[in-house]
Amino acid sequence: MLRLANPNRFMQWSGKLLPWCAIATVILLGVGTYMALFVAPPDYQQGESVRIMYIHVPSAMMSTFVYAVMAVSSAVALIWRHPVADIAARESAPLGAGFTLLCLVTGSLWGKPMWGAWWVWDARLTSELVLFFLYLGYIALVNAFDEPTRGARAGAILALVGVINLPIIKFSVDWWNTLHQPESIFRLGGPTIAPSMLWPLLIMVLGFAAFFVTLLLLRMRSALMAAKLRAIRLQQIEAA
């Protein structure tokens, strides 16, 4: 693992992997969107509005998954002082914030016709909003220091403290009375959602995940190149 995380090694393997990830993303999101809009049936209670689910659920799952990636990277960066782990955490954050925003807005657009309200302060929605602010706080904190390594350490600690929010989001629908429906996919006894809806949903989830991996690799490569550029310029200034 640590060998693959050497910056030069990372540039080598990520460069080879990136085009395949991009192709997988395009295919999965293309097929997934087609199935979500044309193949999946309308819900017997919710009608066509159920099609919002194919955006809402994948972005909700990615919002917490990306946070977990960010927290693990932060832990690795704190313990082993690894520069690539640090960059992984830093470059995950904007993507996670994007997924969380998408989850919140599509949830709102789904909530209005189904619950009669754009927003309610219940446990699931509130904890997801807290997640959004954790991402924004992390991004602000990491960029608040003149010295990048200090910003990275402060950010890593915030990311790890914020992990407490993940089980709260996951189990909020069981622990509190809420308008939000309970888990219907990853539950004991199997999914309660019909296969005709489950398949398009799973393909969309995989598409969102592939999109995240593609963009994370791309952004990490960008950040490593920028770091190298800074180092070379600094050398030139010192030599002059």
Next chain:
Amino acid sequence: MDSLDHFLSMGGYARFVWPAYALAVIVLAGFAIEGVVTYRKNRRELDAVEKKRR
């Protein structure tokens, strides 16, 4: 044309369903375009600097 109308109206939920898909396209395409533009810019600058050093 009836089926197209039917599709676009989303059973009366058009004003909820289409903004959700539109925002998804904006967020994902935004990240993709910004990512590729920054990547190409950094690649170009790094290549130029490394060429000069040789």
